[in-house]
Amino acid sequence: MGMSTDLKHRGNSHRNVSIILLLAAGLAVALTNGQDARSPGKPHVIIIMADDLGFDDVSFRGSNNFLTPNIDALAYSGVILNNLYTASMCTPSRSALLTGKYPINTGMQHYVIVNDQPWGLPQKEKTMAEIFRENGYYTSLLGKWHLGMSQRNFTPTQRGFDHHLGYLGAYVDYYDQTYQQNGKNYTRGHDFRLNLNVTHDQVGHYVTDVLSDAAVQLIEQHSSRNSSQPLFLLLSHLAPHAANDDDPMQAPAEELAKFEYIRNETHRYYAAMVSRLDRSVGQVIDALARQQMLQDSIVLFLSDNGGPTVGEHSTTASNYPLRGQKNSPWEGGLRSSAAIWSTEFERLGTVWKQQTYIGDLLPTLAAAAGITPDPDLHLDGMNLWPALKYGYESLEREIVHTIDTNPASPYLSYTRGKWKVVNGTTNAALFDGWLGERLTQEVDPRSANYEELIRNTSVWQHLQLLMGSQSERNISSLRQQAQIECPESSAATKPCLPLLAPCLFDIDADPCERNNLYEEYRNSTILLDLLQRIEQFARQAHAPNNKPEDPQCDPRFYHNEWTWWQDEQASGAGRLSSILIVFVCFWWIF
Known part of the structure; x- marks a missing residue:
């Protein structure tokens, strides 16, 4: 397995003059279009999305294998979203985020858009970026798109984003921004653009740093030229997704050197890739604070799905103690480690246990900005802003994770309240076990002074300055609350074999999906109601948009x-x- 550092790809992540000029030009255009009045109550909305980050790969979950102090500081200062559900793969998850709809209702439910496939998010679907732009926001996407590129009108600046710097397909090399299609005799192609224009200015630079620097530049330019207009920024990182198969694990040498205590080379690279992502979170918070935008911002961190521990594009990501991984119906593929911060929250420094779906973020963040989406959009997402703002956790949430009727491997995953139904699975059940683990023998040296490490981050210090009377935090208590506790298996535990029969779980009592309750409840009104509801969704589902390669x-x-x-x-x-x-x-x- 090839591994890359910045010694292999010479270069650095200094700001690029052309990017600065084009950012400034883009903001000037927004001003001339009359979008220059930030109404009271319209916050800046900053979403930082990791790609394929494991549930247990942020250290606020309790692992000391490698630490993420900036992400942790954001989490402890804000609200930890302990039950945020996404789709289990990139394309369906991103479509749900931007449309506020279940993938089954937009045709995005079956697998991802492979670079050579001619389809994308349907044009009739209105995106979060379009909604925010129509309400006076300057909208920017930095990084990954993965919602279609075979036609120009599928791409970000045609779908509501005023500005895009990044790649259109599934992933790229961290240094040269190329993508090699697996199993096809296509030429290895470059995939990086500034708006609609190809840009090679970033070749040789580590892409996590490229995107982080671009976010800082955007914030600085936005503040200096257009402080009255609210900003909507989706910083959609490549990290810590694997790169091309010939060299999947890549990190700068100085980042890699911090994790010499990790013996497994792949895992060492993974820790460095996550660490560079963590650094990015700190840079964004610092930039917002410097420009005096932080107090008027909502900052959300999340991953698009669970991490791939083994199999295709595996990185040693860990979803411990949850079952399964990316591209599976289990909690390990569906639960995201996420945190959100805003001065509007009345209960900062808490762990919020309300079940939340990634599709809820559109109506929720829109409500925070005083925006009411058109009812004709028929969103599946719910406005949870009042509950989030005041810390309520009593709403029973229904979530259709997946209903995929593909004849080759049909499966479904559905939750209502504490009940979860799984029927069928992916990859012939090869990755249905409990794949993650905590390497307690390999401990980040900084963990000995963990609380001090967190309190010394600039993220912690910036956010605490804005908290006033809410500034006291019991970090150890919050860290303990954010961990998932699973009951031990016993003789009474009934296994789930989803290729043979449906499975039913009580997720509140059994978040690790060890005890199958299907036989116990198979004739109950509880299960019958769940199955009828699933059948209703299946009948109304949009046919998958997937098309064969071209x-x-x-x-x-x-x-x-x-x-x-x-x-x-x-x-x-x-x-x-x-x-x-x-x-x-x-x-x-x-």
Whole structure:
């Protein structure tokens, strides 16, 4: 397995002048469009999303294997979302975030958009970015999109974002921003853009740093040029997702050196990749504080799904003590380690146990900004802002995690209140076990002074300054509350074999999904009601949008760039370019 550091890819993450100028130009355009009045009560909304981060890979969950002090400081200062559910894979999860709808209602439920597949988030679906922009926000996406690129109108700046710096597909190399399609004989293609324009300025720079620096630049430019307009920023990191299969684990040498005590090389790289992500959170909070925007901001950190411990794109991510991993119906694939902060919260420094779905974030954050989404959008997400603001936890939430009727491997995962139904699974049940663990013999040296470490972060200090009388926090108590406790198995424990029969769990009592209650409840009104509700959702589900691969995507047709190939083919530009090259070659030979 190849591993990369910045010694292999020379360069640094200094600010790029062209990016600064274009950011400034973009903000100037927003001003000239008349979006320059930030109404009272419209906060800046900052969402920092990790990619494939394991549930237990933030140290506020209790692990001392490697620490995430900035993320932890944000969590302890704000509200830890102990039961935030996402979809189990990138594309469905991101579609739910941006539309406020279950993937089954937008056709995004079956697997992810592979780079060579010509489909995307349906044009009829209105995104969170569009809603916020219509209500006076400057909207920016930094990083991953993964909601379609075969046509230009699938891409971020056509779906509500005023500005985008990042990549359109599934993932890229951390240093050269290229993507190699597995199992296909396509040319390895570059995938990084500034708005609609290809940019190679970032080649040689570590992409986590590129995106972090861009976020800092955006905040600085926004504050200096347009302090009256609210900012909506989705910082959608690559980290800690694996890169291409020939070199999946990549981190700067100085970050890697902090984790020499970790013997497993892959895991050492993973710790460094997460650590660089943690550094990014600190940089964003610092920038908001410097520009005096922090007190008027909502800052949310989350992962798009659980981590892949083993199998495809595995990184040693841990979802301990939960069952399963990414791309599975189990809690380990569906629960995100998340935290949110705002001066509006009356109970800061708490662990919120209310069940929450990623699709709730659109109506919830919109409500925080005084925005009421159009009822005709028929959102599945619920406005939980009042409950979050005042710390209520009494709402029974229904969540359709997945209903996938793919004949090859149909499965479903559904929760209502404490009850969860699983029927069928993914990957022939290969990854249905309890895959994560805590390596208690390999401990981050900083853990000996954990509380001091947290209190010395700039994140903690910035946030505490704004808290006043709420500033006292019992970090050890909060850390203990954020951990998931699972009962031990006993002789009475009944296993779940979802390929043979449905399974029923009491998630409140059994969050690790060890004890299958299906036989006990199979004739009860509880289970019958759940199954009827699932059947209702299944009947109304949107057919999957997935389409087979299109070889015309091959980057070799488009100067080795991943691009909106259907538009290029329609215009003849891509094919004409190839024909001209062939013609010139023949002319030179003869």
